[in-house]
Amino acid sequence: MNESPVAVLIEDDVQIRRFVRSALEPAGWQVFEADSVRQGLVEAGTRRPDLVILDLGLPDGTGIDYLRDLRHWSKVHVIVLSARSHENDKIAALDAGADDYITKPFGAGELLARVRVAQRRAAQLGGQVDSTFRFGEVEVDLAARVVSRAGQDVHLTPIEYRLLAVLVANAGRVMTHQALLNEVWGPNRSDSAHYLRIFMSNLRQKLEVDPSRPQHLRTETGVGYRLTAGQ
């Protein structure tokens, strides 16, 4: 895979397209632009992209429509561009299959960080199966179901472990509260949303250096959680 990775950018504002392109190209990306849902689907179908960057408000439909359509035939990593204070839009986009979101206005640095996460995930999905996952001082051995921190075993309850495993499997992605509840407790437990927060708090107590300022088990306020391995 020597070819440079391909990104499809679907955004109706010319200035933002121009800026995103000039941020991505120096990082080795080949960028194709689209300014509508229809054209975006055509581009995604023909260019076989490694990444889709999607604005939620488009002239001929919403990004949600686009995602529903795209997810029928592609698992490509999708980053959604959204405005702050529209948490419901973000959740809807994530539920519809987006992997990540970035809030406008954003800087090139922020964008490139998210793009690197996408690249790493793509590499993991396609590459070798590594049964251990590391973040910070923590090492998770998925085969042996053992979690250690700075070499010391950490005792986790079954639910804590299941929650951690789901986050590890989706490392870098934003997981909505609902998605996590479904994965860990099954689809019928939406009434006990506070359980998730309590177990998350327990996980942080056990795995984070400063639980009140978590570095890896991040909160996406109003949306969900994300496990970040880098930095």
Place this chain on the structure above:
Amino acid sequence: MASDDNRPDPDDLLAQIRESEDRAARGKLRIYFGSSAGVGKTYAMLLAARMQKATGVDVVAGVIETHGRVETGAQIGDLELLPQADVQYRDRTLKEFDLDGALARRPELLLVDELAHSNVAGSRHAKRWQDVEELLDAGINVYSTLNVQHLESLNDVVGGITGIRVQETLPDTFFDSADEVVLVDTPADELIARLQAGKVYLPAQAERAGRNFFRKGNLMALRELALRRTADRVEDDVQAYRVDRSIGHVWKTEAGFLCCIGAHENSNHVVRSAARLAQQLAIGWHAVYVETPALQRLESAQRERILRTVKLAEELGATTAVLYAQEIAPELVGYARQHNLSKLLMGHTREQAWWKGPTLAYRLTQFAADLDLIEVGRGQSAQTQPERPSRTEGTVDEQVGVRAVPYLWTVGACALTTLIAHPLQPYFALANTVMLFLLAVVGVAVRLGRGPAVLAAFLNVAAFDYFFVPPTLSFSISDVQYLFTFAVMLGVGLIIGQLTAGLRFEARAATHRERRSRALFEFARSLSSVLMREQVIEVTEKTVAVEFRAKARIFALDMQDRLEVPMPGADDDGIDLGTAQWAMNHNEAAGLGTDTLAGSAWLYLPLTTPMRARGVLAVKPEDVRLLLVPEQRQQLETFAALLAVALERVHYVEVAQSATVQMESERLRNSLLAAVSHDLRTPLASIYGSSELLVQQTRGLSPAAVDLAQGIASGARRMNAMVANLLDMARLQSGSVQLNLQWQPLEEVVGSALQAVAAIVAGHRIVTAIAHDLPLLNFDAVLIERVFCNLLENAAKYTPPGSTVTISARLSGDEVVTTVADDGPGLPPGREEALFEKFARGERESATPGVGLGLAICRAIVEAHGGRIWVDAGSGARERRGARFHFTLPVGIPPDPPAPELDYQGNLGEAR
């Protein structure tokens, strides 16, 4: 179903609830009730009042009539006495109970002696009991005293026993509405002994009759009356109690009876008998007066007396009506049937001359054999004749002149008839000439009325005799059979004249009625077409001026439910907002011709609708008598009702319009917000992103250009923060923000807030000290994160780099108090509260950027969560340096935590 019997009627219960609601706000009235002067009512009242005072009740004596009795005077003791008001009457200054003083003083309990007292002319109310009514309405408890002879329904009975009729009376309805009645009783012998010892005060008018009044027989009779009346009341209380406790059906919903008010002088007596009967039977009653054309012709003084009787019936608790009909009996029966009244009560029917037809009682039995008829005594003829309206000499002459004119015309008409008939004599038989004369009588009756018709009948007979019957030019007659002709001619003339005049009268009455209803119709039509209050007022003022020859002004309610003073116009002198307000609050007419401030030149009518009073109509007639005619007054009240409905309609039009405007502006605001949100942010996003990219890709750029790019980037970031703040504030203020409440730990949102502001607070040391025992809290994470971000940004903005910012949270009672404290220079004292207002900043002109919205947003968010936010300025003592912002969130009842689970090793998972 079987248990239905002891279930109270829902209507009764509703009435009870309403009554008790009314009563809760009202003061309580206790009446000390006695059979005559000197039994010790005032003494008993003072005794009870002092006992109340001893238990700490705030008691004030409003007015006490000791009549110079030492024992009673001594009972006043240390009670606070309310100073009496000076009332100016003619050229004298009189002392009177000070109602406004009492209302201003607002004691818990007020003593007001002599409930039936008539106030000095010029006081607000004509009667003292009306003062008491107002005191009760204001929530003041009142003790008062009353003698049995002052009770309206017993007034004439007592008068019959003692030979003295008192003028000061109290309506029975008021007596019955008292919360408690305490009977003060003294046996007759003891009372006489006290009289002889000079301990009983006799009012001036009773002085003469004193000896008669205080005969033992009288006193015993009065005592019996007082005891009986009290017993009736106690029985009512028992009944009310039983209804309260739902002990079976005692409350009779059975129909009451109908009292027929007649035109005779003693109808007052009949009404009083009816009231007593109704009271004893504890049933409701109606009183009606049926006005026939014949009764309509009565003199206005007599008609006024009848209408006063109707009013008396109303005061005694009757539902009253004045009906118009050709004949009394069918109308009465119809009314009784319509209101489900099975008994008719009326005064004795006197023997009636045969030509007047059957008596009313007989007619009633003819119309409705199933109705019970109760005849009561009419009493003796009245002692007090209503005073005749005095007329000045000039008007008497004028009236005579006006009255004489038709008769002169009659004489002329008769002369003319004779002149016309005379030359025709040779051609017509005498019998036909008679016809001509009869025609003249009909003509006079039609044109000039009853009296002239009678005169014409006689004159024509005389003229016929003198000029036509042989021997002519003499009253003597040759043939006796002419006597028969004269008799028939006179009889036919009189009858035709009467009939024709009657027709004429009815036609005129019908015209008046028609004119009145047309006026109403016109008024209603012009009101129905207007849409603005000003137009309603204009239409009304114009119509009243035409219909009643009176000035009208309208006090309408404005949007804040206050009475608006009408636009000043000519001739407004004497119009008074205070009286209008009184009429409005009490829902009663006031001013000219009413019981309240009768001396005013204006009549104030409240404009009542089913919903509420909408204002007051003030009317100042050119001629006062015009408004006192019952029909006119009734017409005016109908006008007022129409006007009230029109005002209410206009009010709702205004409400609907303002609601539409509000909805429209809300819609506009929302679309504006959406537009700003999108259209402002998209360019901002590209400015920020592009400039930041320039800063990063420094290759090929001069250092100066990099600086410029940096400036653009930070400016764009600030502008974005500002737009975000403005949008947040607008959304919070429009109330369109729906809180997304979730149970969650506070710690989590602190973490995410610190992450969000990491770049801004990078130069500061942040310490978190969040208590570990905090429960889960129910809040909107996004909004509370905004609060933390704003507080942290503020701390970073107003303290030098390197300062320490501490975030702490602890449980305090039923709320969690969170504090963001810094060790910077603090805030200028005295502006703590102003900080949370929009566009406020610590210093007036600061180089530090940022629109002062952050704290206002914090406050809006925290208050939406049911918490509080405040600040310790902290610029004082050294150890408390630095600003400390606190906010609270209520704890509530968190949901159950998950059950503890076992880990793989079998240990409880909660171990850390």
